[in-house]
Amino acid sequence: MKKITREKILPLKILKEMDDPAAGAVILFLGTVRNHSEAGKVDKIAYETYEPMAEKRLAAIEAEVKRIWPVRKVKTVHRVGKLSIGDVSVAVAVSADHRREAFEACRHAIERIKHEVPMWKKERLGDGTEAWVEGTPIGDALRVRQR
């Protein structure tokens, strides 16, 4: 299944993919669209990506998590297009034998997504204006690690 989607993210479907009889812990992180930001009231957010590179990088994040922690299953999904308040924009799910590695792996994956995936977002503010969300220069940590 593709990791970049234009469709609604379905958390229960992702949880189902975490099923593993050896797992004693499942963590699901959902990033959702907030009705406010530093810029003020937010009505909508439009997400834009460089899809083939984003797909590769999400796959690399999943692979990295599996190398660092003894996890059973990992899944990352990011939605793009126009999202409304409350919509799920990103999901990270991890199953592992124990909670500690599941929490740590999930936290690591979402931090990587924030900094290593080519994704941009523009907020439609309460006053009708639009503003790009200030980001961070895209990193290259995944490739460095693979060398």
Next chain:
Amino acid sequence: MPIRVKVLYFGQAREAAGSGGETVTLPARASVGTLVREATAAHQRMGKLSGSMKVAVNEEIAEIGQELRDGDTVAFLPPVAGG
């Protein structure tokens, strides 16, 4: 012989360029830096972005000195804000 590269613009760079991409002809052995200079000269609003932008060649982050080859895809990536 000159080379042709496919250039992709995203986010603020797409707006500054007025399009999502274009094909650019460059002299042989041109570098990423050459292309960045050409693009910022052609699209004035891109100038103030260039300091914070990264460039990917064929979906991998590239250094400014990397030599481009005919047929490469070069993406201009403003600071990212996923999640």
